[in-house]
Each structure stands twice: as structure tokens, then as C-alpha cells.
Amino acid sequence: MLKRTTLTVTSAFPTQMLRLTEDISSFVSTCGISEGVVFVISAHTTTGIIVNEGLSCVETDIQDLLTRLVPGDLPYTHAHFLPSYGATSNNSPGHLKSTLVGNHCVFPIAGGEMVRGSAQEIYLAEFDGPQRRQIFITAMGE
């Protein structure tokens, strides 16, 4: 059996970590799958899905690390007019951070509930906000 839903969240800042755990957990609890896995997949190329401890200090350190790895002011190539968009690209740091972080995570489902470690929090990491974002949730099992 496969069950799907789409979460929509709106970021409020250029970079931000938005907690998704509760929404995903509630979907799993009501989707009718007892044993299986749940996939959390971002629909975007300037966001990431991160699993880490839900502490604001950890969130800050993650964001600071990514900014050190991908500074905002380097001479990126992705900074020119894009005819297919009718707009000028200037969000290369968002694309690169997204590449480093990855676009998804997976958790087990057991006894009809999502199983995760006590410290694990699921985040959508925004790297080119503020924007409305979509996250695909797919639960697979029986």
C-alpha cells in the first residue's frame, strides 16, 4: 500500500530551518499503514531536508557551517538572465547548499507510527526564501 500527501509551508526569511516532524508524524498515524517506511522529499532545488537534534544552537551551527562552505558573495556562474524564466538568476548559494544537504529523508513505520530517535527532528531547510514550499510525503508498507 502507498499513501501520499503534500505539505505546504511558507518560509519567512532568506534562510531558515522549519520543523516538519509533527506534520509528518500525524500523517503517518492516520494513513492506515502499520509497517513500512515514510519518505520526506522536497519539491525544490534551493531547499534541503535535514534530520538533526531539535535545538536552536544546533540549528544555528548548521546554518553557520553551510554559510562558511557556501558564502553569498562568490562570483557564481549562475548570475545572469534566464530566458526560460524571464528573470535573472542570483540564488546559486541556495542551489549549492541544497546539493550539500540533500532533498529527502526516510523513517521506519512500526505499529502505525513513525519511528525516530529521541533527538531526531525533521526540518525543511530554506536556502532562498521567503517562499511557499512543498514537501512530498509518501508512506509505503502494509
Added chain:
Amino acid sequence: MIVIDSHVHPIYFEAICADEAALRFRTQQFGVYKQSPYALEETLTEMAVGRIDKTILLPLDISTRFGGHIVSNHEIRRIVDTAPERFIGFGSVDPNRSDAAEIVEQAFTELGLSGLKLNPAKQGFRAGDPKVRPIYDLCVKFNKPIIFHSGMSWEPDAPAAPGHPLEFEDVAAGYPNLRICLAHFGWPWVRETVMLMIKYPNVYTDTAMLYLDSPVDFMEQVFTRDMGKLTFERNFPNQVMFGSNAPRFRAFKLKAALEKLDMKESTREKLFGGNALTFLGEKGTIC
């Protein structure tokens, strides 16, 4: 310091996006793709990130050449009414219409709009054509400014020549009491735009431009190499307005690039909002 984004095209504002055919027409005619309608909350959030207090919203009447509006005057009024303390609405009219004067008068009276947006390249007219004079006369009568698209346009079917800054000299000279903005610095004709500003105090321009490179690179090029480093604040500090050209470019990113330019804070305040107030005829009311 008040911050006004003087150049926004609200083509994806949710308040006017219910009609899919109209949205498709608007998207194709404006030439911005792969974007979706966004809620008022998202617009206000983006303004908050950029610390932008007010935004001037621009329509365009292209009924003669293309049979419709990119955004109509009534749609602008509808959007402004969703957040009247944050939005300033302009009207538009196709000068080729036989009822152009009535449309302009309605925009300023019945709809209470704050100025006029005209785009000779897209609408298919020349700014110096005598048939446009009744429109200029009405703007003078109602003390309303005009924002002309100037310079290159990314819009389809919008050739560059009618947007050359020199096309507007007759208007600047013939209507000294009419405030006109040659938007986008007339890019790539920056020097021609500068020439008109130093000769005609009723000529303004805006920073709604990101034709090449990154926002920082582009603003440095225009403000420190196409012009001298002190050209703006020495020669026409009262005639350049902050503008973004959203949704083609994101306002808070262009503003951040302008914040990196070296200038007196008093000049920066004019750039970010003071000049727009003067252009609007403010110190009075705006809507």
C-alpha cells in the same frame, strides 16, 4: 527612513489570479515564467525581509496591440484595497485607444490611482507623438506622475528603440511641470538618462534593473563605472528612486546591493524613499 519600491508588476498577486486564461495571457505578455500566484502574506513577508514600507504597483493596458491588459486599472485598485497602507497603485492606458482620456480621468478620479504607467515599446507608440499630449495634459491637471518603461525590455514584442531615453526629451522639455520617470536607468543608455536628468529636473529614473550578472556586480557597474562614483549624489541626488522590477528580480536582493554602494546616508534615504515621495507629489496623500 521610509523605503518605497517604486517599480513592481503585480502579475502573480493572488487577488487577481482567479481567472486562469487571464493569468496565462499576463504571463505570456509580460514574459515571466515558472512562477505561481502568491498570497498577500507572502508579498508582505518579502517586503518585511527587505524592510520595504510601500510598493508602487504597475498595470499595463495593451488592448490595441494584444487585446487585453497585463494588469488592469481595476485590478490594481483591487490589490491596493487588500493592504492600502502598503501599496500605491498606478493606472495605465493604451494611448492608441480612442477613449484614452476618459480612461486616464477615471484612473485618477473614480479609482483614485496615484500616477500612470506607459510603455511605448510594448504599447506601440512614441512618447513624442502629438496624440499622447491629452494624456500628459491630464497628468499635469491632476498632478500625477508618469513612469515610462525606458531602455531594454525583456517583454516579448517590445523593441528597444521606442524606449530610448532620447525619445522622451520632448515630453521632459514640453511639460516641465510633469514628473516623468525613465525607468530602469534607460539601460543600456545610462549616460543618455543621466544627460536628461541633469538638464531636466522633472526627469527621474529608478534602479529596477538587473540585466547582467549579480545584483552587487550590476549596481557597482552602473553606479561606479557607467557613472563616476560620486555622479549620482553630486549631480542628481533627488531624481533616482529605488525600484525592483519584481517579479523579474527580488526586491530585497537589489536593495542589499544598493546598500553596499558608498554614499552619504542622507543620499541613501532619498534613493530608498524620499525621492519617490517627491515624485508622487507627496507630502500629500498617496493611495
